[in-house]
Amino acid sequence: MRADAARNREKVLSAARELFAEQGFDVPLDEIAARAGVGPGTVYRHFPTKQALFQAVTEARVRTMIESAAAPADDPGAALFAFLTRMAGEAAAKRDLTDAITLPSELLDDLHRALGGLLHRAQGAGAVRADLTTGDLVALMKGMLRSLHEGANPGVLLEIVLSGLQSSRKP
Incomplete structure (x- = not known):
């Protein structure tokens, strides 16, 4: 994985960790992407479903x-x-x-x-x-x-x- 892709993946995981902790599973993926400072496509490239992201x-x-x-x-x-x-x-x-x-x-x-x-x-x-x-x-x-x-x-x-x-x- 390229360095920038790895950084983006970690940003998504960090934002998801915070938002899942605050709101549970119902948090929208767009909100996770916004908190991570990436586009929704970046989230889906690393995690094809919200369940996959939640699981990670x-x-x-x-x-x-x-x-x-x-x-x-x-x-x-x-x-x-x-x-x-x-x-x-x-x-x-x-x-x-x-x-x-x-x-x-x-x-x-x-x-x-x-x-x-x-x-x-x-x-x-x-x-x-x-x-x-x-x-x-x-x-x-x-x-x-x-x-x-x-x-x-x-x-x-x-x-x-x-x-x-x-x-x-x-x-």
Whole structure:
């Protein structure tokens, strides 16, 4: 890809990231192009459909979250809780996280592995209940994120989830 084409692609992704976060999937592609400072044709050259653009933005955000989960932490319990707090905070502030999309199975598997790694390290440190599985945690987070469409308070739900995850034993 030529340097100018790569720059334009990044401008489109950046503008789409902002606008999808603000308005969700319904933002018009012309508005994305205008914010990026490019013509609509440039957007369509890189992303043939709005779904393709939305998918690219969402996948990049998930990859960033996965990378953050792999960072070493002195306090594994705090690292897990910070990850879950970030996920809930982004969902509350950025509408696109809760809009329905289908992540590629390998990316979804990577996200579950990253979350599982955080969970197992926190369990090993005695910060999180030992009977919790990665599947349980995924189901809790999905339910919490889905509830945002029904007007639930993400802060209250997050507090309930985090307190329920804590181990009763002291590390």
